Amino acid sequence: MSWVREFDFAVMTGHAFQVLLGDDEPRAALAAVRAALTDGGQFGFETRDPLARAWESWTTETPVEVAAGAAASTRMTRQVRSVDGEIVVFTSTFDVPKESAPRHGDSTLRFLGADRLGMFLAEAGPAVDERYGDWAGGPPGEGSPEIITVARRTPA
Structure with missing residues (x-):
């Protein structure tokens, strides 16, 4: 019997991802998220887009x-x-x-850009499903205030 609970969907809100200051912290956090998600489960989080300064x-x-x-x-x-x-x-x-x-x-x-976020996600395994630049669902890119990411755990 496993005491580890798996989730279909998990979120990290309040720009909490930005307090992961070194490279080891986002790697560990994303690996833990991947391990906690069911196959096909999603993880959503936001961070401020550094391009918006x-x-x-x-x-x-x-x-x-x-x-x-x-x-x-x-x-x-x-x-x-x-x-x-x-x-x-x-x-x-x-x-x-x-x-x-x-x-x-x-x-x-820590203000990570979309490319660096993508690198950490690719290393940990959750694949980016969707990415938005604001809470209205606008496109990400220069001038958008947020990088809102929804990633999915793919089967091992």
């Missing part, structure tokens, strides 16, 4: 308001500290209503 708008002059239901909204700003190839290091600042001081969080993200 989203980090260039992450400044203290471009705040994002995050609504909190009936409570007052929280104001978030991001300040890029460094860009080194695919790696972007930044600080997020959250101004939370009714708190005496802002909260700060440091983050590092």
Whole structure:
């Protein structure tokens, strides 16, 4: 009896793929996903397209308001500290209503292009079924904000 559960469909959301900073991390993650999928099972995930250069708008002059239901909204700003190839290091600042001081969080993200993503997928085994450039199903390519990938496990 196997205690490993297999899935017909798995997703990774919230740009979580971007926290896989070294080459070993996406390889291990995709190998684990492939192992967890049934033959023909699909894996969907998104990452920001580096060609859109989203980090260039992450400044203290471009705040994002995050609504909190009936409570007052929280104001978030991001300040890029460094860009080194695919790696972007930044600080997020959250101004939370009714708190005496802002909260700060440091983050590092990897902006992999479609070719590099394809390379990691080809190594791990899930074959790309579909790829989109935004959440409306638009085509990927220069200027699209996302690389949304749906990959399928092919039979061994």
